[in-house]
Amino acid sequence: MVPAVLRVLQETLHLPDERIHQALLVAGLIGLAMAANASIAGAEVGCQGEVGTASAMAAAAACYLLGGDAEAQVDRAAETALEHYLGLTCDPVYGLVQIPCIERNAAAAVAALHAASLAVLCRGEDRISFDTAVAALAEIGRDMSPKAPGVRS
Numbered sequence: 001m002v003p004a005v006l007r008v009l010q011e012t013l014h015l016p017d018e019r020i021h022q023a024l025l026v027a028g029l030i031g032l033a034m035a036a037n038a039s040i041a042g043a044e045v046g047c048q049g050e051v052g053t054a055s056a057m058a059a060a061a062a063c064y065l066l067g068g069d070a071e072a073q074v075d076r077a078a079e080t081a082l083e084h085y086l087g088l089t090c091d092p093v094y095g096l097v098q099i100p101c102i103e104r105n106a107a108a109a110v111a112a113l114h115a116a117s118l119a120v121l122c123r124g125e126d127r128i129s130f131d132t133a134v135a136a137l138a139e140i141g142r143d144m145s146p147k148a149p150g151v152r153s
């Protein structure tokens, strides 16, 4: 998802490779924060930790490329992208990871671009921080039943 979003932005905005490398660092920091404070494993916390994390990473990187400031707008982009996946379980059809995963990732890539645009356009204070959304993800993951598809390995 992250490469797809970055490629779209590089080709449409004619960005140099150096900017893409910097955006990858931004995405990586978001992923590291989520791995350290929640989980990025679908088998552990459901799809929110997998597709949700990827969408937050892509949104943060896209926001950076759109000129978002690291203090507020990149944080807002990651939070906006992530919040729509909170509670999403891992439910591969017949145990195959192609369905619904491919469609979920494609839709989340579009959501990441929207979240980045919103973050740059919006003014004012955010009511929910990225850290709060990540904490919610961790709590929801802990609450998931061991018998639910979202935590079945």
Ligand code: SF4
Binding pocket: 042, 043, 046, 047, 048, 050, 051, 089, 090, 091, 092, 097, 099, 100, 101, 104
């Ligand atoms: S539904 Fe697919 S993308 Fe989501 S956690 Fe499960 S295997 Fe991964």
